[in-house]
Amino acid sequence: MNRTIRSITIGLLVLAVVSGCSSNAENSNRRNSQAARAVPVEVKKAVEEEFAVQMSLSGRLEAAQQVDVPSKATGRVQQLLVKVGDRVKSGQPIALLDGEELRIQMQKAQASMLSAKARYAEATEGTEAEVLAQTANSLADLQNKANAAKIDLDRAQKLFSEGAISTAEVEKARLALASAQTSLENQKQKAQQEKKGPTQAALDSAAATLKQAEADYALSQLNVSNLTIKSPIDGIVGSLSATVGENVSNNTVVAQVINISTMKVTAKASEGQVGQFQPGQSVAVKIPSADVTVNGKITSVSPMADSSKSYPIEIEVANTDLRAKAGMVASVEVKGNPHKAIIVPREAVITKAQSSYVFVVEGDKAKQVTVTTGESDGTKIEILTGLQGGESVVVQGQNTLTANATVAVIDPAQAQKASGKKGGNGQGNGGWQGGQGGSGGQGGQRNQGGQGGQSNPGGQTNPSGQPNSTGNPEPSATPKG
Structure with missing residues (x-):
């Protein structure tokens, strides 16, 4: 009986021990399972601080002035007076064309102009005294003829009344008088006109003829001068597209002249960057291939985005030693305006499908928070909306997290x-x-x-x-x- 009771007691004790061991094992496994599900993460605080981004925009150098030099005449290239790389002044000859026909036309125009000048001078100076004397002599002679014709008519009429001559002879004497009187009257008008000088209409006609002749001569001179092709600006000959002996026509480009003593850089700023640039602002321009760093001045900031959603910015750069060349890559360095901003490490921000978010640790949970970002200096990034500052933001392990995941901060x-x-x-x-x-x-x-x-x-x-x-x-x- 005692042995039975002892056996039962031992069995109960063993059962209790086994049950206790099983319970302890289950609790331990549960704790281990929960710990295994927690994602280890590293966090940093979102802080509010003064923030200014050092921005770098790239572009290519262009000549401030770059002009094509066309031929303004048609002819054969007789001579090239410069070569590529030569410095030229405005108005300096670059090439000569052979244009004999244009020179002959200029000579003809000159002769016509001299003739028109003589006619105009004659009209404005009046009639010479010798001409007036000749007119007066002619007038007296015609007056005598008219008087003689009057006497002949009177005699013929007397003879006709006496029956000595016929009617036909009387009529002949009458016609002779009429003709003499007409000639006399015309000469009187001529003499009167010569005393008065030319009419206004005659003067205007002479003046218009002279102007036309002068214009024709000036045009012919211009055509001949266009046989010499000249540089329109100070600069350097960038290219020569014509060769000696080649026939060129009007508006054919024979050369290109560039002025690189002042150059410009066209860079493109993003929507977030363009507000940091203003016309007249001084910026640093680096030209690595020429080992040059110079100060540039912003000349224009486009108010409109181009097809790439960027805003073109033009910067003027001095190049007095001509070390920089057109086409070289240049970078524009400028520090943005310092301002108060909520800042987090750059790696904390995850961007997917054009939206950005961070994970904020609250207790042992990771909360997904959508944010709007601003500028970044490569290490830190500005948070415009979504955070207030002071939040614990996940900076390691965030790429494996899901919303409300259990985390363990390391x-x-x-x-x-x-x-x-x-x-x-x-x-x-x-x-x-x-x-x-x-x-x-x-x-x-x-x-x-x-x-x-x-x-x-x-x-x-x-x-x-x-x-x-x-x-x-x-x-x-x-x-x-």
């Missing part, structure tokens, strides 16, 4: 120290796989899926007490409970 200094003490990997006996060494490392795992024991600092453990990575023997793991 001190980066301790994590770095622990990684420095990490031990080697060891292979256990009896089918046990050594885990990762180091303080608090994972224990061995049995091939059949069993859970190994915990390792000590720097070593591996297995049930058979095989040496760990340091070569020291370990005791066999004994399950608790």
Whole structure:
């Protein structure tokens, strides 16, 4: 009877011990499972501070003046007076054309102009005294003839009344008088006109003829002068497209002249950057290939975005030593205006599908917060909306997070120290796989899926007490409970 009671009591005790061990194991597994689900992350505070971005825009140098030099005449290239790279002044001859026909036309126009000048002078100076005397003599002679014709008519009429002559002879004498009187009257009008001088109409006609002749001569002179092709600006000959002996026509480009003593850079700013640039602002311009850094002045900021959604900005750059060349790459360096802003590390911001967000740790949860970003200096980025400052923002581990994920915040200094003490990997006996060494490392795992024991600092453990990575023997793991 006592033996039976003792057996029952021992059985109950064993059952209690086994139950206790099972309960402790379940609680431990639950805690381990929860810890395993927490994502380790590193965080930094979102802070409000003075922020100014050092912006760098790139572009290519262009000559401030770059002009094509066309031929203004048609002819054969007789001579080239410059070569590529020569410096030229405004008005300096570049090429000569052969134009004999134009020179002959100019001579004819000159002769016509001289003739028109003579006629105009005659009209404005009046009639000479010699001409007036000749007119007066002619007038007196005609007056005498008219008087004689009157006497002849009177005599013929008397003879006709006496029956001495016929009617026909009387009529002949009458016609002779009429003709003499007409000639006399015409000469009187001429003499009167010569005394008065030319009419206004005659003067206007002479003046118009002279002007036309002068215009024709000036045009012919211009055509001949166009046979000499000249540079329109001070600069350097950038190209020569004509050759000696080649026939060129009007508006054929024979050369290109560029002025690179002053150059310009056309850079493009983004929507967030364009507000930092103003006309008249001084900026640093670096030209790496010429090893030159100069101050430039912004001459224009486009108020409209181009097809690439960028805003063209033109910067004028002095190039007095001509070291910089057209086409070279230049970078425009400018520091933005300092302003108060909420700042987070650049890596904290995740951008997907044209939206940006960060993860903010609240307790043991990672909250996904949509943000609007501003400028970035490559290390830090400005947050325009979404954060107020002071939030703990995930900067490591954020790419594997989901909204409201459970997280475990890691001190980066301790994590770095622990990684420095990490031990080697060891292979256990009896089918046990050594885990990762180091303080608090994972224990061995049995091939059949069993859970190994915990390792000590720097070593591996297995049930058979095989040496760990340091070569020291370990005791066999004994399950608790």
